[in-house]
Amino acid sequence: MKIDPDNPADLSAQIATAIRDAIVSGALIVGDRLPSEAELAEQFAVSRPTVREALKRLAAQSLIRTQRGAFGGAFINRLSYADAHAQQITTSTLLLGMNDTSFDTACEARFAMERACAMLAATRRGPDHLATMRAEITRQGQPGLTDESFCASDVAFHRALVDAAGNPVLSYQLAGAVEAMQPLMNMITFSARSRDAIIALHARIADATEGRDGPEIIAALEELERYTRQRAQSVFDARAARTDPA
Amino acid sequence: MKIDPDNPADLSAQIATAIRDAIVSGALIVGDRLPSEAELAEQFAVSRPTVREALKRLAAQSLIRTQRGAFGGAFINRLSYADAHAQQITTSTLLLGMNDTSFDTACEARFAMERACAMLAATRRGPDHLATMRAEITRQGQPGLTDESFCASDVAFHRALVDAAGNPVLSYQLAGAVEAMQPLMNMITFSARSRDAIIALHARIADATEGRDGPEIIAALEELERYTRQRAQSVFDARAARTDPA
DNA sequence: CGATTTTCATTTGTCAGACATTTAAAAGTC
DNA sequence: GACTTTTAAATGTCTGACAAATGAAAATCG
Numbered sequence: 440m441k442i443d444p445d446n447p448a449d450l451s452a453q454i455a456t457a458i459r460d461a462i463v464s465g466a467l468i469v470g471d472r473l474p475s476e477a478e479l480a481e482q483f484a485v486s487r488p489t490v491r492e493a494l495k496r497l498a499a500q501s502l503i504r505t506q507r508g509a510f511g512g513a514f515i516n517r518l519s520y521a522d523a524h525a526q527q528i529t530t531s532t533l534l535l536g537m538n539d540t541s542f543d544t545a546c547e548a549r550f551a552m553e554r555a556c557a558m559l560a561a562t563r564r565g566p567d568h569l570a571t572m573r574a575e576i577t578r579q580g581q582p583g584l585t586d587e588s589f590c591a592s593d594v595a596f597h598r599a600l601v602d603a604a605g606n607p608v609l610s611y612q613l614a615g616a617v618e619a620m621q622p623l624m625n626m627i628t629f630s631a632r633s634r635d636a637i638i639a640l641h642a643r644i645a646d647a648t649e650g651r652d653g654p655e656i657i658a659a660l661e662e663l664e665r666y667t668r669q670r671a672q673s674v675f676d677a678r679a680a681r682t683d684p685a
Numbered sequence: 686m687k688i689d690p691d692n693p694a695d696l697s698a699q700i701a702t703a704i705r706d707a708i709v710s711g712a713l714i715v716g717d718r719l720p721s722e723a724e725l726a727e728q729f730a731v732s733r734p735t736v737r738e739a740l741k742r743l744a745a746q747s748l749i750r751t752q753r754g755a756f757g758g759a760f761i762n763r764l765s766y767a768d769a770h771a772q773q774i775t776t777s778t779l780l781l782g783m784n785d786t787s788f789d790t791a792c793e794a795r796f797a798m799e800r801a802c803a804m805l806a807a808t809r810r811g812p813d814h815l816a817t818m819r820a821e822i823t824r825q826g827q828p829g830l831t832d833e834s835f836c837a838s839d840v841a842f843h844r845a846l847v848d849a850a851g852n853p854v855l856s857y858q859l860a861g862a863v864e865a866m867q868p869l870m871n872m873i874t875f876s877a878r879s880r881d882a883i884i885a886l887h888a889r890i891a892d893a894t895e896g897r898d899g900p901e902i903i904a905a906l907e908e909l910e911r912y913t914r915q916r917a918q919s920v921f922d923a924r925a926a927r928t929d930p931a
Numbered sequence: 932c933g934a935t936t937t938t939c940a941t942t943t944g945t946c947a948g949a950c951a952t953t954t955a956a957a958a959g960t961c
Numbered sequence: 962g963a964c965t966t967t968t969a970a971a972t973g974t975c976t977g978a979c980a981a982a983t984g985a986a987a988a989t990c991g
Contacts, residue, residue: 451741463775469783475942486975488734492741495697499742502779508983509941518779526776529709533748533764537715540854547805548854555801559793608786608794612862616854696945721971732946754954755970937988944981951974958967
């Protein structure tokens with residue numbers, strides 16, 4: 440674990456990279472304790488604040504956790520699915536928000552991936568997944584629900600479908616795709632009529648999931664994608680006509 | 686943008702979260718310049734090193750970039766697909782490596798997602814994608830190729846297939862699933878015969894992509910998943926028999 | 932002797948002040 | 962006007978220090 444002292448730029452970044460590489464390569468494993476900040480400072484021939492900046496970089500990625508006190512220090516963290524989930528959602532949200540990704544592109548990716556869960560969900564769905572889906576459908580039908588709450592419930596419904604696939608890796612990957620779409624979906628105002636159409640499709644998905652009919656889930660998701668993109672298109676068209684009435 | 690000064694724990698984490706929230710919510714947009722470290726220190730009523738630790742946390746997630754000199758400072762970074770790609774691969778690799786995720790689970794997720802690209806890839810594939818796929822197939826057939834190189838070429842082949850779908854969001858999401866599998870795949874030794882089987886399936890995928898036959902791509906990928914899992918199983922069985930000859 | 936309390940060394944969290952380095956704008960010069 | 966020099970602002974780094982937490986060891990007490 441060495442750094443290049445001739446490169447006077449970004450010492451803390453170099454140190455962080457060196458330690459990260461040691462973790463990824465397996466030289467440092469979960470639970471291992473890093474040397475104390477003072478010892479690291481001596482090893483890398485830098486000051487303690489510089490070491491600390493490097494450690495904070497790693498902490499930001501949940502690679503280490505720190506503990507104060509005697510026999511405390513920085514420990515290699517087990518990257519949990521929950522941590523990875525959260526990171527993925529933040530990253531995906533920013534990615535969509537900052538790169539003027541078109542609604543269609545995001546929508547296409549999201550439904551393509553969600554359909555990938557359909558067959559597994561049909562096989563492995565349990566009563567809890569079905570219960571969640573039914574509950575969210577009920578909520579979506581309640582009058583007076585704000586658009587934000589409707590979208591949140593929509594996300595919860597689809598998460599239940601994804602989780603029904605019973606594959607944590609798939610759930611983690613899909614989290615970004617499904618949840619990051621929410622800010623984009625929030626830009627769409629859902630009329631009562633379009634809500635009914637969506638709820639009907641959700642019911643169709645829930646029924647198909649209950650009946651373990653994978654192809655039917657896929658068909659319903661395709662229909663939902665088509666409908667969502669059409670709704671978005673009309674919203675965007677209306678907005679364009681309002682701001683640019685030429 | 687406020688922090689809780691009564692909570693004396695993790696001031697730098699609080700500051701980082703406050704700024705990150707401002708970015709995610711859109712209060713700070715790409716290109717905006719944060720106040721200088723000295724000004725931030727004054728605003729949050731903390732010292733400059735503490736502010737710096739917070740900024741390094743954000744830099745670790747590629748949320749900001751810093752520039753030295755007059756009129757320098759910390760600027761909100763545009764999160765590029767390339768940055769997100771790299772982060773995703775690191776996170777996914779660590780996730781698989783640290784949570785004793787079974788090979789089957791990872792494999793199932795990876796192929797499920799990859800099949801989600803098949804229809805789009807059949808529609809949108811260009812000559813460059815085909816060329817890459819053919820080139821990698823050729824490389825995979827060369828004698829004397831190490832297992833690591835074979836796996837690397839395998840990843841490149843599948844990346845080409847994913848990229849052929851022509852959806853950057855999908856490419857970003859898939860990067861984690863496909864590339865993070867590589868360390869797991871590297872644990873498998875590929876005999877000449879199993880390489881031939883894989884190459885044959887790759888050729889089948891390339892042919893189907895060329896013929897824009899989405900269902901055939903999916904069928905070939907399913908076959909490949911089956912074969913991969915079978916190979917892995919026999920490798921693990923052999924290993925278990927060697928270490929535990931009871 | 933056993934249980935409880937106290938002490939203490941270790942380590943992270945934070946602060947203050949300082950200097951080096953980089954950078955671009957502003958001032959000066961020909 | 963074009964070029965050079967100066968300068969102010971900002972990050973990068975260092976030194977030294979103190980506060981707070983924490984678990985182990987020592988001391989104390991029943």
